[in-house]
Amino acid sequence: MTRYHVRHTTVYGYSQPVTLSHHLARLKPRNTPFQTVESSAVSMTPAPAYQTDSADAFGNTATFLVVETPHTEMTVTSDFTATVKMPDYPRPADTPAWESVADMLALPSAPETLDAAVFAHPSCFVPFSQKAKDYAASSFTPNRPVLAAAEEIMRRIYADFKYDSSATSIATPIDETLKMKRGVCQDFAHVGIACLRAWGLAARYVSGYIRTRRAAEAEKRGEIEMIGGDASHAWFSVFVPTYGWVDLDPTNNMYLQTEHLTVGWGRDFDDMSPIKGLMTGGGSHTVKVDVSVRTA
Numbered sequence: 001m002t003r004y005h006v007r008h009t010t011v012y013g014y015s016q017p018v019t020l021s022h023h024l025a026r027l028k029p030r031n032t033p034f035q036t037v038e039s040s041a042v043s044m045t046p047a048p049a050y051q052t053d054s055a056d057a058f059g060n061t062a063t064f065l066v067v068e069t070p071h072t073e074m075t076v077t078s079d080f081t082a083t084v085k086m087p088d089y090p091r092p093a094d095t096p097a098w099e100s101v102a103d104m105l106a107l108p109s110a111p112e113t114l115d116a117a118v119f120a121h122p123s124c125f126v127p128f129s130q131k132a133k134d135y136a137a138s139s140f141t142p143n144r145p146v147l148a149a150a151e152e153i154m155r156r157i158y159a160d161f162k163y164d165s166s167a168t169s170i171a172t173p174i175d176e177t178l179k180m181k182r183g184v185c186q187d188f189a190h191v192g193i194a195c196l197r198a199w200g201l202a203a204r205y206v207s208g209y210i211r212t213r214r215a216a217e218a219e220k221r222g223e224i225e226m227i228g229g230d231a232s233h234a235w236f237s238v239f240v241p242t243y244g245w246v247d248l249d250p251t252n253n254m255y256l257q258t259e260h261l262t263v264g265w266g267r268d269f270d271d272m273s274p275i276k277g278l279m280t281g282g283g284s285h286t287v288k289v290d291v292s293v294r295t296a
Contacts, residue, residue, distance in 0.1 A: 001085045002258045003038075005296040006209055008078040008232065009289070010275060016283030017070045023277035026207070027078035028053070028061040029263045033244075034087045034256070040080035046071050058271065060264030076275055081296055084258050090243045092148040101146045101241060102200030116239040119202040123267035126193050126205075129174045133198035135191075140199050147246060150203075150238040151255075153195050157188050158253035170269055185234045186269050188250040192236040193268065202239035204265045206247055207272035209233055211259040211293045232274065232291050237265065261293065 008027060028040040040061075044051075046069040056062045067074065108114040122128045139152040160181055167182035174194045177187045189205055196203035210233040235249040235256070247256035256262075266272045 001083050003081070003083045003296045004211065004261060005081050005292075005294050006079070006261060007290075007292045008209075008274070009291075010076045011288045012074045012076075013286040013288075014072045014074075014282040015285070016281050017072055018067070018074070018279045018282045019070050020281075021067045021074070021277055021279035023065045023067070023076070023275055025063040025065065025076060025078070025275045026056075026060055026264055026272055027076075027274055028063060029080050029082055029208070029261060030060060032262055034085050035262055036083045038081040038083065040078070043077050043079075045075045056266075056271075058264065058266050060266070060272070070281075082261055084261060086258050087247075087256055089246060089255055090147060090240060092145050092151055095145040095147040095240050095243070097143045098140055098146040098149050098199065098201065099143065101239070104241060105200060105202055105239070112244075113241070116202040119204040119239065119267060120197055120200065121267075122197065124270040125170070125268035126174060126190050126197065129178070129194045129198060131175045131178050132191065132194035135178060136195035136198060139195075146201065147238065147240055149199075150192075150196060150201070150246070150248060153192055154236075154248040154250045155253055157191055157250035161188060161191070161250075163251065185251040189234045189236045190268060192248065192250050196236070196238055204237050204239075204245070205268045205272060206235050206237050206262060206265045207232070207269075207274070208235075208260055208262040208264075209291060209293050210249075210252070210261075211295075232289070233260070234269070234272075235260075 027042050029037050031037050042063045044065055048065040049068040050066040053061050053063050104113045105117045105120045108117045139149045162182050164182040165184050168187050177183050193203040237245045237247045240246050
């Protein structure tokens with residue numbers, strides 16, 4: 001088991017004063033079978049006039065904040081401590097054929113499959129894509145175990161796509177990402193989800209953090225205040241009957257490890273945007289984000 005402290009700081013700068021703003025943050029992590037949250041807090045400067053937590057439709061913690069103090073800069077900070085252990089994964093060959101899973105999800109008859117079926121349908125950022133279905137087709141041979149197919153999708157995305165932070169925005173369509181074969185972790189997660197859903201499977205978008213090797217090596221050298229050494233991250237998860245959900249990280253070509261920390265999940269990025277909101281005033285704005293993931 002590994003214990004981590006995570007700090008995620010977002011600084012917004014505005015060219016004109018913001019006189020009123022409402023925000024919804026999904027920054028507090030959730031407990032999972034492999035992650036135990038010891039403490040978590042979200043703070044804001046200027047201090048919000050109102051702040052409250054509630055559970056969203058998927059069980060994630062959503063923090064609602066209202067700022068009534070005029071400001072030209074706003075800082076949102078999330079701090080949490082959590083312990084992570086290595087998940088136990090089923091052998092891909094021992095999982096059921098993907099066709100049988102798709103049939104279960106098409107006509108769910110048990111609570112487990114009914115809950116999972118929500119993630120088998122198109123969503124805001126992951127509409128049905130024929131191009132994604134065609135791309136994935138070679139992985140869905142008859143009677144292939146569902147996890148074997150999903151794992152191959154992950155490995156193909158890792159091999160075929162190039163990480164390029166300048167190539168896309170969060171609004172870039174799935175088909176455009178498939179054409180360019182470039183993007184960032186959110187894009188790769190969306191492509192994986194689109195591929196699985198196109199063949200009738202349930203896949204969800206997972207938001208969290210990853211402890212980078214660069215940051216771990218820097219900490220060993222005593223560079224504990226290194227800025228920007230870690231990153232917010234995203235991956236996808238596939239539903240496997242009797243086991244549950246298996247998380248796959250196409251950006252790094254791996255199953256979820258003890259370097260991953262989970263904040264929450266939804267149908268796509270729209271359900272797990274770290275911070276969204278509305279404001280009066282502000283003019284143009286800039287955003288700076290810093291994430292620190294350190295062993296505790």
